[in-house]
Amino acid sequence: MARIGSAVRDPNTLSNYDEFVTRHITANLEVDFEGRRLSGDVVLRMRSVTGEGDRVVLDTSYVDIKGISIGGKKASWDIAPRVEPYGRPLAILLGDAVQKDQEFEVSISLSTTPECSALQWLGPEQTSNGQHPYMFSQCQAIHCRSIFPCQDTPDVKATVDINIRSPLPVVAGGLPTGTRDFQPGKDGKRGTLLYTFEQKLPIPSYLFALASGDLATAAIGPRSSVVTGPEELQGCKWELEEDMEKFMEAAEGIVYPYAWTTYNVLVLPPSFPYGGMENPIFTFATPTIISKDRQNIDVIAHELAHSWSGNLVSTCSWEHFWLNEGWTVYLERRILAAVHGEAHRDFSAIIGWKALEDSVKLYGADHEYTKMVPNLKEVDPDDAFSSIPYEKGFNFLYHLEKLIGKGKWDRFIPHYFTVWKARSLDSFEFKQTLLDFFAADADASQKLHDLDWDTWLFGPGLPPKPDFDETLAKECYALADKWERRTTGADASFAPQPSDIAHFSANQTVVFLERLQTSTTPFRPADMELMGATYRLSESANVELVSRFYSLALKSRAEAFYAPAAELLGTVGRMKFVRPLYRALNGCDRQLAIATFERNRGFYHPICRGMVEKDLFGGQG
Ligand code: BES
Ligand code: ZN
Numbered sequence: 202m203a204r205i206g207s208a209v210r211d212p213n214t215l216s217n218y219d220e221f222v223t224r225h226i227t228a229n230l231e232v233d234f235e236g237r238r239l240s241g242d243v244v245l246r247m248r249s250v251t252g253e254g255d256r257v258v259l260d261t262s263y264v265d266i267k268g269i270s271i272g273g274k275k276a277s278w279d280i281a282p283r284v285e286p287y288g289r290p291l292a293i294l295l296g297d298a299v300q301k302d303q304e305f306e307v308s309i310s311l312s313t314t315p316e317c318s319a320l321q322w323l324g325p326e327q328t329s330n331g332q333h334p335y336m337f338s339q340c341q342a343i344h345c346r347s348i349f350p351c352q353d354t355p356d357v358k359a360t361v362d363i364n365i366r367s368p369l370p371v372v373a374g375g376l377p378t379g380t381r382d383f384q385p386g387k388d389g390k391r392g393t394l395l396y397t398f399e400q401k402l403p404i405p406s407y408l409f410a411l412a413s414g415d416l417a418t419a420a421i422g423p424r425s426s427v428v429t430g431p432e433e434l435q436g437c438k439w440e441l442e443e444d445m446e447k448f449m450e451a452a453e454g455i456v457y458p459y460a461w462t463t464y465n466v467l468v469l470p471p472s473f474p475y476g477g478m479e480n481p482i483f484t485f486a487t488p489t490i491i492s493k494d495r496q497n498i499d500v501i502a503h504e505l506a507h508s509w510s511g512n513l514v515s516t517c518s519w520e521h522f523w524l525n526e527g528w529t530v531y532l533e534r535r536i537l538a539a540v541h542g543e544a545h546r547d548f549s550a551i552i553g554w555k556a557l558e559d560s561v562k563l564y565g566a567d568h569e570y571t572k573m574v575p576n577l578k579e580v581d582p583d584d585a586f587s588s589i590p591y592e593k594g595f596n597f598l599y600h601l602e603k604l605i606g607k608g609k610w611d612r613f614i615p616h617y618f619t620v621w622k623a624r625s626l627d628s629f630e631f632k633q634t635l636l637d638f639f640a641a642d643a644d645a646s647q648k649l650h651d652l653d654w655d656t657w658l659f660g661p662g663l664p665p666k667p668d669f670d671e672t673l674a675k676e677c678y679a680l681a682d683k684w685e686r687r688t689t690g691a692d693a694s695f696a697p698q699p700s701d702i703a704h705f706s707a708n709q710t711v712v713f714l715e716r717l718q719t720s721t722t723p724f725r726p727a728d729m730e731l732m733g734a735t736y737r738l739s740e741s742a743n744v745e746l747v748s749r750f751y752s753l754a755l756k757s758r759a760e761a762f763y764a765p766a767a768e769l770l771g772t773v774g775r776m777k778f779v780r781p782l783y784r785a786l787n788g789c790d791r792q793l794a795i796a797t798f799e800r801n802r803g804f805y806h807p808i809c810r811g812m813v814e815k816d817l818f819g820g821q822g
Contacts, residue, residue: 210627211518212578213343214354215290220254221247223352223359224304231393232367232413234334237322240312241366243349246359252301255294260346260353262288263316269293270308286581287343291350309350319344321472321806328414328470329430333369335414337469337485339478339808342519342582345406356517356625358403366393367413372428372467374410374480375400400481402460403623405515410480412467421466422446424459429468433488437468440491441498444540448502451539455532456509457615460622464505472774474806476500479507479529487775492743496707499537499549506532509618517625519582523573524631527594534595547670550595552708554666555715557592564589566662573597574628574658583808584815596664597657601635603667604652605645613638628658677709681716684732688724697735707743710736714749718756729759739765748778755785763790767797774805776812783813 208219223245230241247257261280269276271293278293293307313320323335338348346353363373366384368391375398382395417431419438422445427437445464453459465483468491477500478485484504490497510528530553538546561571569575570585573593577585602610616638621630632654639645657664671678680701686692702710717724724732733739738750739762747769754762763786770782786794798813805813 209354209356211354211356211520213287213519213580213582214260214352214356215258215284215287216260216352216354216357217254217256217258218352218354218357220251221249221257221352222357224248225360225362226351226409227362227364228349228409229364230366230411232336232365232369232371234322234336234368235390237315237336238313238317239320239348242308242310243351244306244308245351246304246306248304249299249301252299252303255298257293257295257307259291259293259350260288260343261291261350262318262344262347263314264347264350265312265314266291266350267310267312269310271295272305273308276307286584288346311349313348317347318807319347323414323470323472327472327804329432330415333415335369335412335470337412337414337467337473338410339474339485339806340409341407341478342586343407344808345409348409351406351409353406354518355405355407355515358405358515358623358625360403361400361409363398363400363409363411365396365398365411365413367396368393369413370416371396371411371413372416372465372483373398373412374404374408374482376462376482398482402481402513404481404512405625408479408481408512410478410483410485412469412485414470416467422449422464424449424463426463426465427468428465428483429488430470433468433491436493437466437491440493440495441466441501443495444498445501447540448505448536451536452502452505452509452532454539455535455611455614456618459508460513461508464508466501466504471772472804472806472809474774474776474809476775476777477504479504479511481508481512487773489744489773489775489778492707492741492745494707494743496743497745499533502536502540503529503533506536513623514618514621515625517627518577519585520574520577521627522582523590523594523597524626524628526591527573527598530591530595531598544670544672548673548708548712550599550667551669551671551674552712552715553588553592553595554669555712555719556588557596557663560587560589560592561663563587568661571661572659583812593664596667599667600657600664601652604648605639609639609642609645673706673709674712677705677712678716681713681720684717684724684728685720685722688728689722697731699735699737702736707746710738710746711749714746714753718749718753724753724757724759726754726757726759726761729754729757730761733762744769744773744775744778748773748782752781752785755782755789758789763793767793770797771801771804774809776809779805779809780812780816783816787817 225246227244230239269278280289280291283289319338319340325331328335365371378397378399380394380396384393386392416428417434418426418428419434421427421442425445429437467483467485473487490500506529511525516524534546534549564571683695687695751766
């Protein structure tokens with residue numbers, strides 16, 4: 202639902218970025234924990250693309266606009282009624298004509314509102330030490346517009362200065378440039394400091410990020426730190442320090458040197474709705490990656506990989522999201538292979554394939570969202586979010602690698618990331634870049650010419666399944682087989698022992714549990730209890746295991762696990778775990794599912810709350 206007659210290629214923005222583009226953003230914002238809002242001013246330096254057009258149209262959603270000036274002069278502006286799900290387009294009249302390529306500054310004074318979908322505000326009771334409030338942002342996909350008016354499209358990139366005044370430490374999506382200018386607090390309130398950050402590589406709006414709370418910092422590598430609550434600091438450091446620099450060097454070996462100076466991780470409170478978010482300089486991550494076994498930091502390999510795919514080279518719209526996520530999963534698995542061994546790459550791909558199958562099954566094999574490039578006109582990109590762009594995208598790149606041959610393909614990778622560095626592209630430009638690179642290579646050209654691009658990019662359902670190396674998966678399948686035969690009575694002699702899985706990696710246990718999930722016969726509740734007790738699955742600090750075990754137990758109607766599953770839903774807010782668990786709970790005890798949701802509603806992030814609401818009570822998406 203773009204403007205009438207819009208010439209832009211992103212259907213999820215109402216801005217006229219074909220006429221004007223943002224070059225630089227300066228955000229001067231104060232964190233008001235009591236009022237649960239950000240307020241201040243945001244200055245957009247804009248450039249005229251065409252020399253035509255008398256107004257700049259920006260995206261906004263539930264922002265309270267106090268005043269606007271252009272080049273220091275008060276401007277007239279008009280905000281139109283809401284257009285769901287994109288918000289209210291804000292038209293700012295230019296007054297004086299501007300020439301092509303002329304730049305001008307639009308200064309907007311504003312405050313966020315309680316409806317702001319990008320921010321979560323936590324009371325002290327929602328943080329681990331219960332002492333201080335906390336706030337964080339999550340702008341991807343189209344939530345930046347609920348913090349400040351902007352061209353909220355990945356097709357526009359700007360450099361950014363972020364200046365945040367807060368009573369508590371601040372982290373933001375840029376390099377810290379200092380902390381200064383203490384202002385004493387009034388009426389018993391804490392004093393505030395100004396925390397400043399700069400982002401000199403241009404970024405799209407969805408990478409704008411900030412967080413503030415009781416934060417402490419520790420080194421996890423020569424160019425990396427972890428930031429989290431003081432009580433969690435040592436645990437987070439231990440989890441990440443072993444692999445952090447290895448991941449960076451592996452990624453640099455595949456693409457080219459890291460461009461953003463430092464790479465840091467902010468480990469958030471448990472309501473963070475995603476596994477990780479690749480905010481520049483500071484990846485935001487769920488605390489569920491801190492599983493005390495160093496087994497879930499593939500999430501960090503993934504977010505780090507976005508430093509190339511997504512953050513340097515970006516999709517131009519959420520329809521071509523696979524260019525961000527498919528490429529990132531591809532690089533993540535290459536990093537894992539480089540650091541932990543080649544077998545881990547296909548093992549991770551096997552887990553991914555299962556996620557892809559599940560998504561296709563959930564939507565139906567003809568569904569629009571099962572296409573690698575779906576049509577998202579009039580759609581909220583959050584509603585179309587699934588494993589499909591990740592795993593179909595990965596499989597496409599994996600297919601290209603095998604088709605062309607790894608040696609040649611590996612030379613294309615740095616080329617692609619050089620050509621599109623600091624820019625945004627669509628799938629057609631990706632294709633053209635690939636064809637151009639191999640134009641002089643008759644063999645590769647022929648293969649690329651014969652490739653069924655149309656089906657890969659625009660066909661629904663599953664792609665062809667590659668022959669993954671099953672070395673690490675075989676043992677998991679064999680154990681799953683034994684359980685299956687036990688529960689069906691085909692072979693009741695199997696007596697499970699803790700040693701069955703003692704040597705498994707956490708991901709091998711995941712594959713074991715997922716294999717059981719695909720079983721057609723339900724498990725006997727008594728068998729689920731036996732499995733839980735023998736492998737101590739409910740006691741694991743690794744939510745990847747616990748949540749999958751509970752999903753399976755609920756599917757098997759093992760009532761002993763209903764209450765523990767409901768309890769888990771009050772401690773994690775990561776949608777990857779929360780949504781399937783609610784679906785499973787809803788399937789066996791709808792009343793408990795609803796009561797659990799109502800009880801935890803305030804704990805969940807607004808995005809997660811909205812999604813679960815749709816899952817439980819229907820509605821679009
Ligand atoms: N960029 C995504 C998270 C995201 C996607 C947020 C779309 C909002 C809208 C991030 O890089 C991601 O993919 N996270 C995964 C990690 C995983 C694939 C290792 C997650 O959150 O589970
Ligand atoms: Zn990602």
